[in-house]
Amino acid sequence: MATKIRLARGGSKKRPYYRIVVADIRAPRDGRFIEKVGSYNPMLPKDSENRVELNVERIQHWLGTGAQPTDRVARFLDAAGLLKREPRNNPKKAQLGRKAQERLDEKKAAEEEAAAAAAAAAEEAAAE
Incomplete structure (x- = not known):
């Protein structure tokens, strides 16, 4: 049994x-x-x-x-102390899911576009 x-x-x-x-x-x-x-x-x-x-x-x-x-x-x-238990290994535990990763990528892309637009506006103002 x-x-x-x-x-x-x-x-x-x-x-x-x-x-x-x-x-x-x-x-x-x-x-x-x-x-x-x-x-x-x-x-x-x-x-x-x-x-x-x-x-x-x-x-x-x-x-x-x-x-x-x-x-x-x-x-x-x-x-x-009765049994030796090996720790489990879950290397993907800290990784984001697919949709969360997509949202993060979109957010980074939007921030980069905003930073580029701000830099272009600063150059244009400095050129005048």
């Missing part, structure tokens, strides 16, 4: 609370799970020690049996 270590959402509307669970990959997000191995409360400050709670022994057991953590859980495990 393929298993994942993932987050199961709980809490009320606009007050999220997550259980870190080991579940079959086919089970629904908030549905049946095999074992609860921790919790995550995003409402607490980032430096709070109770923000992420992990049962280290059980997580190591499940990682040893082949359970794959999701990306967010892998970040928690990396912070706790």
